[in-house]
Amino acid sequence: MAEQHPVLVLLSKAQFMTSAPRLSSCPPGIGHEVAFVGRSNAGKSSAINALTRQRQLARASKTPGRTQLLNFFGLDGEERRLVDLPGYGYAAVPEAMKIAWQKELQNYLLKRDSLRGLMLLMDIRHPMLNYDVEMLKWAQAGKLPVHILLTKCDKLNRGPAMTTVQEVAKKLKEQGLTATISLFSALRGIGMEEAADKLGEWLHYPPQEGEAIPEANPGEEDSAPPA
Known part of the structure; x- marks a missing residue:
């Protein structure tokens, strides 16, 4: 049962650590971390809260797209x-703010030593929009693995939902992009174990005997965004 999945048990211990406006303000890049990203209305906060079994851990902004912070949640100390x-792509955000955040986001994706994978959330009814494709290209440039969660899959019947999975896979192939895909519904608890399996792979959990936690490379945290 999902309650017994070791990664879901680990995720239930999540605690807020800190918020950072830019890469240079982030906690030390040691250990393993997985980032959740998606359009402002893709259900990202709901997914994080469902996976951690905490209603208020990730809080959606009252004005979507306005909160320009990286929020860190510790699972087992600093490891x-x-x-x-x-969230990105929200029309009400000023263009200058979008550009500034895109630079910080790209810097984080390409420079963060401890980042092991990216959970990219897409509303199953509106997948593979321009910002999603841009995010996939950034991740591929940084050789960062991506798992796509097609959220709100409870809005579709099983047949159309699986058709969307196939369509997304086809679009990825056509554009030379690589990612794994699964269905997800925070409301119905669909896809929890599949997401936990991927998180466990990237977080190296359960840990192997004698596993060493890599340290950050000095100085990289302050690197400038790539041109």
Whole structure:
């Protein structure tokens, strides 16, 4: 049962650590962390809260797209973390703010030593929009693995939902992009174990005997965004 999944048990211990406006303000890049990212209305906060079994851990902004902070949640001290990245693509956000955040986001994705994978959330009814494709390209440039969670899958019947999975896989192939895909519903608890399996792989949990936690490379935290 899902309650017995070791990664879901670990996730239930998540605690807020800190918020950072930019890479240089983030906690030390040691251990393993997985970042959650997606459009402002993709259900990212709901997914994090469902996976951690905490209603208020990740809080959606009252004005979607306005909160420009990386929020860190510790799972077992400083060794494993989840990172809630700001939503993107919200039309009401000023263009200058979008550009500034895109630079910080790209810097984080390409420079963060402890980042092991990216959970990219897409509303199953509106997948593979422009910002989603841009995010996939950034991740691929940084050789960062991506798992796509097609959220709100309870809005579709099983047949159309599986058709969407196939369509997303086809679009990825056509654009030379690589990612794994699964269905997810925070409301119905669909896809919890599949997401936990991927998180466990990236977080190296359960840990192997004698596993060493890599240390951050000095100085990289202050690197400038790539051109």
